[in-house]
Amino acid sequence: MLPLMRVGAKQLRGIISLIRGNSTAAYNFETVNVTIPKPFVYHVELNRPDRFNTFNNALWKDLENCMNELNTNADCRVIVLSGAGKHFSAGLDLQGAMAMAQELAEYEDIARKVRYVGKVIKLTQDSITSVETCVKPVITAIHSACVGLGIDLITAADIRYCSKDAWFQIKQIDIGMAADEGTLQRLPKIIGNMSLARELCYSARKFKSDEALNCGLISKLFDDKDSLIKGALELAEEISSKSPVAVQATKETLVYSLDHTNQEGLDYIRLQNQALLQSEDFINACMAQATKGEKPEFSKY
Known part of the structure; x- marks a missing residue:
């Protein structure tokens, strides 16, 4: 290599x-x-x-x-x-x-x-x-x-x-x-x-x-x-048009929660959002909402 x-x-x-x-x-x-x-x-x-x-x-x-x-x-x-x-x-x-x-x-x-x-x-x-x-x-x-x-x-x-x-x-x-x-x-x-x-x-x-x-x-x-x-x-x-990482984390959590307890589902999404809340997508989306600006464009990953 x-x-x-x-x-x-x-x-x-x-x-x-x-x-x-x-x-x-x-x-x-x-x-x-x-x-x-x-x-x-x-x-x-x-x-x-x-x-x-x-x-x-x-x-x-x-x-x-x-x-x-x-x-x-x-x-x-x-x-x-x-x-x-x-x-x-x-x-x-x-x-x-x-x-x-x-x-x-x-x-x-x-x-x-x-x-x-x-x-x-x-x-x-x-x-x-x-x-x-x-x-x-x-x-x-x-x-x-x-x-x-x-x-x-x-x-x-x-x-x-x-x-x-x-x-x-x-x-x-x-x-x-x-x-x-x-x-x-x-x-x-x-x-x-x-x-x-x-x-x-x-x-x-x-x-x-x-x-x-x-x-x-x-x-x-x-x-x-x-x-x-x-x-x-x-x-x-x-x-x-939404944040792809947020959408995908939402689907993964919904699927996981179908056959797990509510608490297990809450634990799962907590781990997901530990990363998502530090993402550039979260910052950009919050800024757009707060300023009523144009929809943000999100990176592929």
Whole structure:
């Protein structure tokens, strides 16, 4: 390694870029499309429209890799997540599931079959959970069908908007399985109604956008997909204007506090704010508030 004093400014910026994540690198995924419609706002689209954005191995891998890359991208402050084509997501790709069944048939011993299936489920769980563990807020923009794994996905997100044509269905029980990618864990906490959560999970009945809004799964309803995407991007732009370290610390604390006591959550945020209260972001934001001046521009980190 070159001594630091011999590294030029251009080289040093390159090293810093590698450490922080190369924000200018192209995002080339088979099943996910990434664009940058506004500064610091990344739009991630599930991109299997011919299969109604159903999840197969490629989509699980692409989604997790995309979220992990954006997690360390200094130019990304907020993510809008939507689906290309007719539906947001129709859930599980049954053709892919049949392929897994064929691979499973190669194992004769029950213990090895169980081990194989457990490994596959863990990979799919990690893919969905990457939306929750990404420190950048994720706003989902849902149109038309949001079925099965689609609900697993949106319940891992921070904010859920939908169009009036959206409908939802926790479908897994209709194909002889229980939802195993997060709906059973996250949905009851989101809507705060265990009776309704169990009804929806046991019956697999469809529910429309107005019911999703009324029960708290969705926070805002739009007339159509175009206005939905526009509204999601406007919110993303507003959030992106805030201090990125403050926003990310807020998300981390909210996620941490979901399964910890109030006191543990208070201890966690105390540690976060020991740093944030000494940050240049805090000083600049306070000055702007006090003087009613223009919004401050925050550094990437």
